[in-house]
Amino acid sequence: MRKTSLEMVYELAKKDRRIFFIGSDLGAGTLDRFKKEMPDRFFMEGVSEQNIIGMAAGLALEGKIVYVNTIATFITRRCFEQIVLDLCLHNLPVRLIGNGGGLVYAPLGPTHEAIDDIAIMRAIPNMTVIAPADADEMRRVMPLTVDYPGPIYIRLAKGFDPIVTSNDSFEIGRAIPMREGKDVLVVTTGITLGLAKEAADSIKNEGIDVSILHVPTIKPLDRESILKYAGKVSGIITIEEHSIIGGLGSAVAEVIAEANLGKLFRIIGIPDIFPDGYGSQASLMEKYSVSAGSLLAEIRKLMKKP
Amino acid sequence: MPLDAKSKELRRTIIRILECSRRGHLGSAFSLVEIIRVLYDDVLRYKAENPGWEGRDRFILSKGHGCLALYAVLAEKGFFPESELWKFCKIDGILGGHPEPKIPGVEFSTGSLGHGFPVGIGMALNARYEKAGYRTFVVIGDGEADEGSVWEAALSAGKHKLDNLVVVMDYNKYQSYGPTVGIQDLEPLADKWRSFGFGVREVDGHDLDELKSAFSNLPVDAGKPSVVICHTMKGKGIKFAEGNMEWHHKSGLNDGEIKELYRGLEEY
Numbered sequence: 001m002r003k004t005s006l007e008m009v010y011e012l013a014k015k016d017r018r019i020f021f022i023g024s025d026l027g028a029g030t031l032d033r034f035k036k037e038m039p040d041r042f043f044m045e046g047v048s049e050q051n052i053i054g055m056a057a058g059l060a061l062e063g064k065i066v067y068v069n070t071i072a073t074f075i076t077r078r079c080f081e082q083i084v085l086d087l088c089l090h091n092l093p094v095r096l097i098g099n100g101g102g103l104v105y106a107p108l109g110p111t112h113e114a115i116d117d118i119a120i121m122r123a124i125p126n127m128t129v130i131a132p133a134d135a136d137e138m139r140r141v142m143p144l145t146v147d148y149p150g151p152i153y154i155r156l157a158k159g160f161d162p163i164v165t166s167n168d169s170f171e172i173g174r175a176i177p178m179r180e181g182k183d184v185l186v187v188t189t190g191i192t193l194g195l196a197k198e199a200a201d202s203i204k205n206e207g208i209d210v211s212i213l214h215v216p217t218i219k220p221l222d223r224e225s226i227l228k229y230a231g232k233v234s235g236i237i238t239i240e241e242h243s244i245i246g247g248l249g250s251a252v253a254e255v256i257a258e259a260n261l262g263k264l265f266r267i268i269g270i271p272d273i274f275p276d277g278y279g280s281q282a283s284l285m286e287k288y289s290v291s292a293g294s295l296l297a298e299i300r301k302l303m304k305k306p
Numbered sequence: 307m308p309l310d311a312k313s314k315e316l317r318r319t320i321i322r323i324l325e326c327s328r329r330g331h332l333g334s335a336f337s338l339v340e341i342i343r344v345l346y347d348d349v350l351r352y353k354a355e356n357p358g359w360e361g362r363d364r365f366i367l368s369k370g371h372g373c374l375a376l377y378a379v380l381a382e383k384g385f386f387p388e389s390e391l392w393k394f395c396k397i398d399g400i401l402g403g404h405p406e407p408k409i410p411g412v413e414f415s416t417g418s419l420g421h422g423f424p425v426g427i428g429m430a431l432n433a434r435y436e437k438a439g440y441r442t443f444v445v446i447g448d449g450e451a452d453e454g455s456v457w458e459a460a461l462s463a464g465k466h467k468l469d470n471l472v473v474v475m476d477y478n479k480y481q482s483y484g485p486t487v488g489i490q491d492l493e494p495l496a497d498k499w500r501s502f503g504f505g506v507r508e509v510d511g512h513d514l515d516e517l518k519s520a521f522s523n524l525p526v527d528a529g530k531p532s533v534v535i536c537h538t539m540k541g542k543g544i545k546f547a548e549g550n551m552e553w554h555h556k557s558g559l560n561d562g563e564i565k566e567l568y569r570g571l572e573e574y
Contacts, residue, residue: 040435046465051424051458058428061414062436081418082455086425089415090407 002099002156004135008142009067009097010034013041016146020059022052024070049074053082053094060092065146071105072098072114072155076121087151088126094151101131101155101190102241103275106284110274114155118189119246121153122219128172129219131155131190134163137216140170148172157191158281164194165214175222177229181209184299185229187238189215189248195239198292199299208303218248223255230256235264235302241290244269266298307512309543309574313339317543319378319391321567327394329557330403332567333541333550335374337478337511338445341536342367342375344517345443345474346383354384357410363440364429366414368422369447369476370404371555376412377401385411420453422446423473427463430471430531441524445474449481452490457502464503469525473504473533476511478540482554499533511536544570 010033013019020041021034035042045052049070056066068075075098076083087094098117105112121129128150132138134157145152168176178193179200186196193214200210213229215222230236236256238249249267256265270288277287285291309317316339324330345365346352353359367376374394381388386400386409393399400409404417413429416422426444433440450456463471477495479486486492496506505527509516517536526532540554541547544567556563 043431045462046458048458048462050420050455051427051462054421054424054455054459055428055431055462057414058425058430059432060428061425062429062432064432082421082424085415085418086421 001132001135001138001161002159004138005097005142005154005156006031006069008139012143012146013038016065018063018065019146020064020066022056022066022068024049024052024074026069049079050082053079054086056094057082057086057090057092060094061090066094067097068094069097070099071112072101072117073112076114076117076153080120083127083151084124088124091126091150093149095145096151096153097156098153099156101157103270103281103284104158106281107278109278113275115243115270115275116246117153117155118218118240118242118248119250122246122251126150127219128152128217129155130172130217132216133165133188133191133193133214134161136163136167137165137170141172141216144170144172155190161191162194164197170216173217173220173222175225176214176216177225178212178214179210180229181211181233183209183233183235184302185211185213185233185236186295186299187213187215187226187236187248187252189218189240192239192241192290195290195292195295199295202292203296203299208299210299215248218251221251221255226252226255227259230261230263233263235266237266237268237295237298237302239268239290239295241285242269243272245272264302266302268295268298307510310514313343314543314571314574316343316375316378316382317571318568319381320374321564321571323374323377323391323394324556324559324567325564326392327396328559329395330374331371331555332374333480333547333553334369334372334447334555336542336544336547337538337540338372338375338476339542340512340514340517341445341474341476341538342379344514344521346379348518349521350443351440352411354411357385360438361440364413364426364442366416366422366426366442366444367405368416368444369419369450370416372445372447372476373403373405376405380409380411419447419450420455423456423459424462426471427459427466427468430468431466433470434468441470441472443472443474445476448475448477448479448486448492451475451492460499460502460504463531467503467529468531469529471531472524473531475533475535476538477535478538480540480549480551480554482551484551496535499535503530504533505530506533506535508535508537511538512542543574545574546570
């Protein structure tokens with residue numbers, strides 16, 4: 001997904017002289033072609049996130065569209081005030097591409113685990129937050145980011161994530177119904193779409209009919225689709241590779257609580273702790289119950305099946 | 307350094323703003339008056355009737371709390387009617403305690419320190435990319451230079467050799483709590499900038515001729531970004547306010563205090 005996203009920045013920049021790229025001391029060789037072919041629009045800066053966001057704001061004030069890339073925790077936490085004031089207050093077209101949303105960097109520990117990125121980006125006025133499910137979806141998202149107004153945070157997953165989306169048309173701010181069922185609605189963002197599909201497939205033979213609503217744009221949230229599909233089932237479960245505070249679950253809860261639906265509701269996410277332990281992304285997700293297995297268990301609980 | 311008639315008049319305007327709003331950063335504005343006045347009288351290219359004119363030099367007051375000096379000059383130049391000055395910090399005015407781009411002539415919102423300089427780098431890089439002739443001026447304070455982002459930006463401007471970028475430093479040697487030398491000493495300041503790849507010029511920031519001479523010989527060193535370190539006096543123009551931390555920011559000013567300010571200025 002990361003590869004696709006950066007390749008798309010190159011392809012889009014080839015066609016549009018307004019597009020700039022700024023990296024923060026990224027891996028050697030990143031976007032080599034961009035650097036070679038469009039050196040006056042490619043900046044590899046030092047490890048200096050505050051300065052980079054300010055630079056991007058300055059270019060955007062002059063009519064440029066700036067893609068900025070580094071690790072998700074650094075691009076959201078280190079320069080938070082620059083994002084709030086330089087980008088969001090001025091509503092500038094800067095696109096923040098965060099590598100390793102969620103637990104991707106499990107072996108590197110808590111400094112690199114982006115468990116609160118959605119929560120903090122979502123709280124800022126004017127910010128758009130997008131978490132695609134796979135590389136194919138990323139390919140559909142990126143061209144739309146060129147002329148979309150205001151700042152965007154794009155959350156990347158690991159790379160080589162399984163392809164779980166089909167060739168739907170993509171619209172920023174629109175949720176995508178992946179399947180319709182009458183019992184439980186599972187709402188997903190990013191790679192948890194894959195987990196939901198797995199759970200829905202395996203529970204079918206227990207006679208439980210699962211709806212899946214994929215929400216790649218967490219802000220602005222597609223309230224209409226959430227209420228439409230939530231209205232058709234008896235219970236709603238959200239699942240995200242993110243803290244249970246402030247992410248997809250919170251966003252959906254805000255919508256359904258205000259609508260007084262009176263439905264059963266569960267949030268699956270990383271508990272309110274700093275994840276402990278290393279291993280792989282998948283093993284850490286399993287440890288903190290962000291998995292198809294725990295989703296199955298919650299669905300059964302909601303349907304009162306043992 | 308004595309003040310000429312115009313410098314006194316601008317300070318009188320600032321006191322009148324305080325008289326209307328009963329609040330404001332007086333000391334921080336008074337140290338800046340000559341810097342902003344010379345920039346707008348003799349240096350910057352702009353069109354007050356068309357603030358977004360493409361050929362304008364970009365100007366960012368990164369130490370946003372010095373905005374009263376900027377507002378007084380922008381009104382004098384006709385960017386907005388003088389009547390706005392008397393609505394400073396009022397619910398129906400456009401001028402707040404920190405500058406915002408909704409004000410004609412203001413490029414960028416400042417108030418939190420350490421933001422304007424990196425933004426100026428982006429503007430200067432754009433000028434280079436577009437082969438545009440505009441220059442970018444960023445005014446920073448000395449307290450502001452405690453922010454790490456200022457030195458991240460200094461590294462970057464030096465690397466990019468942005469000879470179309472000018473940092474103007476209002477070095478009044480006081481920050482909010484007290485003298486910079488006791489809070490966070492910046493010395494050796496000129497050497498710091500030089501070592502980051504800047505051409506450095508030091509001037510008396512209240513001397514109109516020194517300021518004009520510095521700003522008309524830019525860049526200071528060919529092929530490098532420039533910094534003009536302006537040695538100034540916080541509260542310059544009123545003896546009892548000079549270097550007096552009580553006058554960094556004031557709110558709830560009473561009639562007696564306003565009268566004292568006018569008198570202090572006339573006696574200077």
